[in-house]
Amino acid sequence: MPKSSIVDEFYSSSLASSEITPPPAGSAADLTPIVGANLRRLRVKRGLSLERMAKASGVSRAMLGQIELGHSTPTINVVWKIARALDVSFSTLITEQAASSTALVLRDRAKLLTSQDGSFTSRALFPFDEPRNVEFYELNLAAHSIEEADPHPAGTTENLVVTSGALELTVGKVRHQLGTGDAVFFEADVPHSYRNPGSANLTMYLVMSYANRVIGA
Numbered sequence: 001m002p003k004s005s006i007v008d009e010f011y012s013s014s015l016a017s018s019e020i021t022p023p024p025a026g027s028a029a030d031l032t033p034i035v036g037a038n039l040r041r042l043r044v045k046r047g048l049s050l051e052r053m054a055k056a057s058g059v060s061r062a063m064l065g066q067i068e069l070g071h072s073t074p075t076i077n078v079v080w081k082i083a084r085a086l087d088v089s090f091s092t093l094i095t096e097q098a099a100s101s102t103a104l105v106l107r108d109r110a111k112l113l114t115s116q117d118g119s120f121t122s123r124a125l126f127p128f129d130e131p132r133n134v135e136f137y138e139l140n141l142a143a144h145s146i147e148e149a150d151p152h153p154a155g156t157t158e159n160l161v162v163t164s165g166a167l168e169l170t171v172g173k174v175r176h177q178l179g180t181g182d183a184v185f186f187e188a189d190v191p192h193s194y195r196n197p198g199s200a201n202l203t204m205y206l207v208m209s210y211a212n213r214v215i216g217a
Contacts, residue, residue, distance in 0.1 A: 031094055031111050035079065036070040038093045042086050043068075057085035076113045076122055077150065084153055089210050091135050094124065103127035119145035120194075125205075134209050139194070141165075141202040146195040151188070155211025158188040165202035168195040 043053050043064075050068075054061040059074075059081050066072040067082075074082070083090050094111070105125055113122045119142040126136050139160075141147060160169075161183040169176045172190045186192070188208070196202040 031113065032067075032073045033070045034095070035074060035093050036068045038095065039064065039082060040068045042088065042092070046086065053085065057081045059085075075116050076120070077115070077148075079113065080150060080152070084150070087153065089132070089135070089153075090208070091124070091126070091132055115147055117145075118142075120147040134207060137206045137208065139204040139206055141167075141194055141196040141204075143196055143199045143201060146193055148193045149188070149191070151190050151192075152208075153210065154189045156188045157185065157209045158192075159183070159185045159207040159209070161205050163203050163205060165196060165200050166198045167202055167204065168197050169193070170195070 043050075048056070050061045050064050053059075053064055057064075059078055063072070063074075063078070064082075067074050067078075079090060079093055083093055086092075094113075105127060110123045114120065121140045123138040123140075124135065125138055126132065160167075162178045162180055164180055166180075167178040167182075169178060169184060169186075169192065171186045171188075171192045176184060178184060194202075194204070
């Protein structure tokens with residue numbers, strides 16, 4: 001490991017503002033220290049410097065330093081890039097509490113992740129108790145907006161149902177049109193995107209399943 005501290009590494013490079021959003025008020029801000037602590041723990045455990053982590057993830061060293069310090073809340077895409085580089089599930093980076101046999105996930109305490117422009121939000125509908133192979137999310141996409149997703153780890157699948165609005169889903173080079181009540185299952189280890197062609201908000205529910213190998217932290 002390099003002798004320089006995270007702070008030293010952060011100030012040695014300029015900020016990549018397109019990769020971060022300042023911690024907002026409310027539930028999203030609660031994720032900032034959790035993601036930062038998990039990123040640092042996993043990075044150090046793997047013996048990766050911020051420089052090497054930046055190269056592996058495609059996220060700038062300055063950005064990673066900001067996240068680890070808890071100064072910035074990463075966007076959904078940035079969390080995915082970090083998860084892929086560390087070969088862990090998305091929930092591994094947002095997990096905090098110890099496991100419990102029963103857990104309530106209350107709406108008013110929901111932790112949201114948003115896209116850079118705020119048009120796309122993802123709410124975890126499972127407790128942040130431990131990494132898991134299957135995750136459940138509520139997704140919302142504003143009218144006339146699109147959310148691009150990079151390939152997830154090999155073996156990852158998505159099972160999605162539209163509960164309100166219309167969805168144009170592109171998986172690789174194949175495009176699918178879904179309306180309210182329609183569902184789709186697909187392999188998500190290729191580039192894919194969600195587009196809302198309508199004038200109303202789009203709401204979807206997503207079950208994300210990982211291959212076992214991405215859970216280890």
